[in-house]
Amino acid sequence: MVKQAISIPGTSRQTKDKANAKKGGAQKVLLGGILPLALVIVWEALSRAGVFPAYQLPAPSVILSTITGMAQDGSLWSHVGITVYRVFAGFLIGALVAVVLGSVVGFYKKAEHVLDPTIQAFRSIPSLAWVPLFILWMGIGEPSKVTMIAVGVFFPVYLNTVSGIAGVDRKLIEVGRMYGLNAYQLVTRVILPAALPSFLTGLRSGLGLGWMFVVAAELMGASQGLGYLLVVGQNTLSPETIIASIILFAVIGKLSDWILKIIEERALHYQDRAVKP
């Protein structure tokens, strides 16, 4: 009796929710698309009318043809490829080190006392200040760039890992203990799953910083990459190259965040959130 009364409206409500979410999603995309579309049209029109001088702000169509031109001669893919590779490598290294250190600091009070003050002190250094030093140490090749990005990714992932582990509900740990779980089982079956939401948040903000730092790293000295295109555009007085590069950064950055967001939603589907994605 009781279970039926509760579970049946529950399931029907869910399917309804899903249908609504789909409809709402499409509507949201439409609504959110109006303004950018209007801006692009106005921009194009004003550029053609000669209001914006082409050597400062080229028309959207010119930028688009710059991108397609690069795609056709193949240079686009190598620029995008190398930038994505740098972010990916830096992200992987930074996140990995952050997870290891963050877990140690999160689990062991002693480790926190030993390590955390130093890490916090390093955090207060604006990360871009490392750039000259890294170039001095590692040259302007890949290692200095990847290290740079790794440093940027490290801190948000580290902080969120620590707070995720330290913030696990003591009451849930008690349940685990009540069932005789040993320390290892407590970690894998209670603490890690409970810390997962915070950890994933860290990964997403870490990735965002990774994209920020790849620009800095590539501006400093690179012969390839989207950041290099920015420099080229500036030196050859071609704003369309700069804007094309900016747009590519935005698109790829958003795409990578979107992938992480999907992973996050899949992993945290159990969460009871007020705002459904």
Added chain:
Amino acid sequence: MALELKNVGRTFDGQTAVRNVNLSAGEGEIIGLLGTSGCGKSTLLRAISGLDGNYDGEIRLNGKLVDGVQESAGFIFQEPRLFPWLTVLENVTFGLTGKAGEKEKKGREILRKVGLGDSENLYPKELSGGMAQRVAIARALVTSPEVLLLDEPFSALDAFTKMQLQDLLLDIWKEAGTTMVLVTHDIDEALYLCDRIVILRGRPGEVVHEISVGEPRPRPRGSTRLAELKTDILESLDLSRS
């Protein structure tokens, strides 16, 4: 004796929370620990459970000294404390060891018993408070504990759900003959469920009174006998002074 406490006390940083508790429970007995808040009844239960090992005195479960969490004890907390990332069935089978198939079979069986047979794939976010506490009860029972410890298990539920779950608990008791220690501040609940009610009072808390409820179950909730006992308990709690 299924459970025996000798001179049990607990001191936190020099502050004594509860002291000199002597108590025993026979197999299949339901003991109520009743008292106003702060009298150390939950502290006592945590000591019995083995979650809190720093108690004074001696606690024995089935003759074995409690020096850590005992396999023979199950615990139902005030809140359901379900793992939000596990389904209902996974939550129930959390404490089981062995093959997955057998665990699930056991879990489904116990879920049917608590009336949640077709909710096994739901996540805790989709449960009402009463359903969640049913899952918690199932989780505690699935390991077939000999002693079940309950820390105000129904205090967060509405009156009707509370009565339903109290009856559910009695059904389980009838079937499995589990010894239970129930911490509560609800006098009616204690009278409805318990064979004996131990009343704690004061800071630090001490046992001031013990009442045997000799009534056969199921007890009519409004009976005059229970009402008399309630008056008795209220007197010994002496609420006017504390």
